[in-house]
Amino acid sequence: MPDIFGIPPQALFGQLLLGLINGAFYAQLSLGLAIIFGLLNIINFTHGAQYMMGAFVAWMLLNWLGLGYWWALVAAPVVVGAFGILIERTMLRHLYKLDHLYGLLLTFGIALIVQGLFRDQFGSTGLPYRIPAELRGGTDLGFMFMPNYRGWVVVVSLVVCFGTWFVIEKTKLGSYLRAATENPALVQSFGVNVPRMVMLTYGFGVGLAAFTGVLAAPIYQVSPLMGADIIIVVFAVVVIGGMGSILGSILTGFGLGIVEGLTKVFYPEASSTVIFVVMVIVLLIKPAGLFGRAR
Amino acid sequence: MSGSPTPHAKETGMPKHQRAIVVAMVAVLLVLPHLLYPVFVMKVLCFALFACAFNLLIGYVGLLSFGHALFFGWAAYVSAHAAKIWGFPPELAILSGMACGAVLGLVVGALAIRRQGIYFSMITLALAQMAYFFALQAPFTGGEDGLQRVPRGTMFGLLDLRNDLVLYYVVAAIFLGAFLLIYRIVHSPFGQVLKAIRENEPRAVSLGYRVDQYKLAAFVMSAALAGLAGAVKSQIFQLASLSDVHWTMSGEVVLMTLVGGLGTVFGPIVGAAVIISMQNYLAELGSWVTVVQGVIFVVCVLAFRRGIVGEIAAKLKKPL
Numbered sequence: 001m002p003d004i005f006g007i008p009p010q011a012l013f014g015q016l017l018l019g020l021i022n023g024a025f026y027a028q029l030s031l032g033l034a035i036i037f038g039l040l041n042i043i044n045f046t047h048g049a050q051y052m053m054g055a056f057v058a059w060m061l062l063n064w065l066g067l068g069y070w071w072a073l074v075a076a077p078v079v080v081g082a083f084g085i086l087i088e089r090t091m092l093r094h095l096y097k098l099d100h101l102y103g104l105l106l107t108f109g110i111a112l113i114v115q116g117l118f119r120d121q122f123g124s125t126g127l128p129y130r131i132p133a134e135l136r137g138g139t140d141l142g143f144m145f146m147p148n149y150r151g152w153v154v155v156v157s158l159v160v161c162f163g164t165w166f167v168i169e170k171t172k173l174g175s176y177l178r179a180a181t182e183n184p185a186l187v188q189s190f191g192v193n194v195p196r197m198v199m200l201t202y203g204f205g206v207g208l209a210a211f212t213g214v215l216a217a218p219i220y221q222v223s224p225l226m227g228a229d230i231i232i233v234v235f236a237v238v239v240i241g242g243m244g245s246i247l248g249s250i251l252t253g254f255g256l257g258i259v260e261g262l263t264k265v266f267y268p269e270a271s272s273t274v275i276f277v278v279m280v281i282v283l284l285i286k287p288a289g290l291f292g293r294a295r
Numbered sequence: 296m297s298g299s300p301t302p303h304a305k306e307t308g309m310p311k312h313q314r315a316i317v318v319a320m321v322a323v324l325l326v327l328p329h330l331l332y333p334v335f336v337m338k339v340l341c342f343a344l345f346a347c348a349f350n351l352l353i354g355y356v357g358l359l360s361f362g363h364a365l366f367f368g369w370a371a372y373v374s375a376h377a378a379k380i381w382g383f384p385p386e387l388a389i390l391s392g393m394a395c396g397a398v399l400g401l402v403v404g405a406l407a408i409r410r411q412g413i414y415f416s417m418i419t420l421a422l423a424q425m426a427y428f429f430a431l432q433a434p435f436t437g438g439e440d441g442l443q444r445v446p447r448g449t450m451f452g453l454l455d456l457r458n459d460l461v462l463y464y465v466v467a468a469i470f471l472g473a474f475l476l477i478y479r480i481v482h483s484p485f486g487q488v489l490k491a492i493r494e495n496e497p498r499a500v501s502l503g504y505r506v507d508q509y510k511l512a513a514f515v516m517s518a519a520l521a522g523l524a525g526a527v528k529s530q531i532f533q534l535a536s537l538s539d540v541h542w543t544m545s546g547e548v549v550l551m552t553l554v555g556g557l558g559t560v561f562g563p564i565v566g567a568a569v570i571i572s573m574q575n576y577l578a579e580l581g582s583w584v585t586v587v588q589g590v591i592f593v594v595c596v597l598a599f600r601r602g603i604v605g606e607i608a609a610k611l612k613k614p615l
Contacts, residue, residue: 043413106592116588120581276425276428
């Protein structure tokens with residue numbers, strides 16, 4: 001096969017796939033942030049730490065209890081989601097009437113605690129997590145060789161993202177959620193238990209972060225710092241997309257992952273900063289964000 | 296923009312009790328290096344200055360910047376580079392660091408004020424992270440090693456800063472000067488407009504104030520003063536490194552200000568002293584320092600939002 005812009009197609013498509021995977025992670029994490037922000041009015045700085053916890057729960061299940069990847073995919077979101085609900089019940093609940101910034105500071109503090117504890121326990125070097133036996137190997141697609149696990153991550157992420165979109169935009173439960181985002185007091189007066197909904201929403205958003213962490217564990221190493229690095233990028237993704245639209249979050253996440261992957265091919269030095277550069281450009285051209293409501 | 300006098304024009308001077316505290320502070324600063332290790336006190340002063348600069352934004356304009364390490368760290372790099380490679384005398388090295396902070400503040404501020412509230416914080420954090428990656432890759436920052444063995448030199452051709460005690464008094468003078476400058480800014484008509492923006496931005500707009508210009512001006516001032524702190528830091532420790540530009544540094548300055556009391560005059564100084572002492576005494580605990588900092592964040596937000604000085608001020612019913 002001929003080179004594309006002087007790049008061997010295998011390398012190009014390989015980086016594109018990796019970009020798509022990163023994009024899937026950005027999409028799921030920013031989706032969780034957006035849902036939480038919509039209902040709780042809090043930017044969940046702990047999101048990165050909860051993503052990291054998801055990966056660690058998977059690692060602990062495997063190495064301590066002998067429970068593999070498929071168990072982790074179910075158990076990690078539940079465990080970490082429960083941890084999230086505990087935080088919501090005991091701490092976040094008291095901040096809803098205060099300025100946004102206190103929610104950010106509190107969740108930042110929790111992130112520091114979680115990260116510090118894991119670092120003390122596991123050190124800061126990464127721990128390996130093996131790809132489950134069913135998904136090892138790869139498939140020759142003709143134009144490229146695709147490792148099965150990576151294909152699986154992209155497919156699962158798409159299903160989860162669009163499933164979330166469907167539930168929120170097309171079901172009755174989702175309509176309650178959207179209504180409560182607009183006017184919680186009114187929804188409560190119709191007999192919906194809004195505090196419980198808020199609690200479960202936070203649990204869901206956190207669980208989604210943990211699920212993403214499990215997906216990431218076999219690709220990146222499991223490390224206490226993995227969450228801190230990604231959460232800042234996800235913040236930039238959220239600024240670019242705006243948090244008003246579910247579909248917008250998904251599209252922005254995947255799109256920026258691909259942009260990052262392409263940058264790795266053509267100008268690797270800029271690959272760690274390209275998303276921030278896009279953020280600057282978007283702020284200059286469309287300050288409200290690509291899918292944001294002007295405000 | 297009309298520079299109309301504020302309703303509180305008679306409050307031009309410092310209230311008596313605050314003046315007494317400043318006098319006491321000067322006295323303590325004069326004696327302290329003879330009681331404690333001067334480099335430790337300088338570190339506290341340097342971070343107190345950093346926290347005061349940060350407080351100018353969060354406390355008086357209500358803008359939470361989560362990227363102030365950007366100005367602190369890059370100013371440290373620039374002034375270290377100026378002193379070490381260009382052979383600038385310390386006063387010019389420090390000034391170039393401060394200028395660097397101001398220029399970066401102009402760029403970052405102009406971008407960040409395009410969005411409000413929580414987005415503002417996320418933008419500053421993201422831009423600071425971008426600058427961190429630049430620092431990691433740029434050749435002149437020395438990458439992981441940083442810029443080491445920055446010469447201290449002779450200030451104004453008179454003061455030999457290689458002597459810790461001389462350097463201490465220079466740092467203390469810089470700190471006091473900057474502190475009084477911030478006090479003056481906050482208590483000027485300009486500062487009153489900033490507070491009006493913090494309390495009710497739409498109302499400030501409807502009164503005809505160009506809110507964005509005020510925010511940007513405050514941002515640049517805060518960034519320049521944070522840069523001053525970073526430049527001084529590179530002179531004290533003769534080092535500018537990646538940890539100065541990392542987001543943990545941005546988090547630390549938020550913590551210091553929060554502990555001391557957001558929007559109080561003396562809070563950031565107390566907060567910096569508390570946090571730096573804590574780091575000093577807990578240093579051997581390694582990653583537990585992060586945990587303790589996180590716990591302090593949580594406790595402050597849940598139970599102690601006014602901070603140490605804010606609580607005392609509320610008890611005494613006097614602004615501190």
